Amino acid sequence: MSRLLECNGLSKNFGKLQAVANLDLTIAKGEIRGLIGPNGAGKTTVFNLLTGYYRPTGGKITFKGEDTTMLEPYQIAQKGLTRSFQQNFLFMQSTVLENTLTGFHMFCRAGAVKEFLHTRGAREFDRECREKALEIIDFMGLSPMKNELAGNLPHGHQRALGVSIAMACNPSLILLDEPVTGMNPTETEEMMTRIKNIRDRGITVVLVEHSMQLVMNICDRLTVLDYGQKIAEGLPEEIRRNPRVIEAYLGKEENSAAA
Ligand SMILES: Nc1ncnc2c1ncn2[C@@H]1O[C@H](COP(=O)(O)OP(=O)(O)O)[C@@H](O)[C@H]1O
Ligand SMILES: [Mg+2]
Structure with missing residues (x-):
């Protein structure tokens, strides 16, 4: 398998x-990787580093063979690495469709948009964005509420909308930070299925979770962080039995390791 993303040190x-x-x-390329570990392990910080929101203190990030360590978030998104957007990012007074369109305009402007404008004109570009947005909304199961204000959606659908915005950037790698937090079991099940569908579209997924149980069934491989260090990496079955991982979890949380 070819390397899509690599970071060193x-x-x-x-x-x-x-x-x-x-x-x-x-x-x-093509995997669903779980990045797991107890609260405070550094998972979200890794995402912030990979997407250019934080500057690393040291080390190097390579995406699609290019050094992206010092790039801005929008430049990294344009190269095809994006993350889901949390609730506090949504425009609550805008519709599901408008929010998803934001994904195109936010990140694609400098690259794809300019190209389209030169060749085909603004109106046609708008129509294409709209069509693409509607397709993504459908894919994420949000079609019935495409004209609903984001603020009126139940929590689970707001999280799905956060993923839709990220999908609008046409990513080849998408980072999802605890996408099922606060969801009921039905919503969780739906989101897990959607994550598999995202991968089946050819998009590589890195999924952050602190519950090991949740990622066991869906991830190809798991990487475990504790206090900012990688303490284990491998197949879910191997990780589940790894004494160091069990200790890290049992030391801080109940229930997470006992899958
Ligand atoms: N912007 C920040 N300023 C200071 N400390 C931070 C900041 N972001 C994260 N941290 C600290 O870094 C550690 C890792 O945090 P985080 O990456 O959010 O962990 P996780 O997502 O695994 O729960 C925690 O101790 C957290 O308090
Ligand atoms: Mg976190």
């Missing part, structure tokens, strides 16, 4: 705290 310090410590990580 990636580190991020906040003052004296080493939130991510010398992390080596390789993501293969």
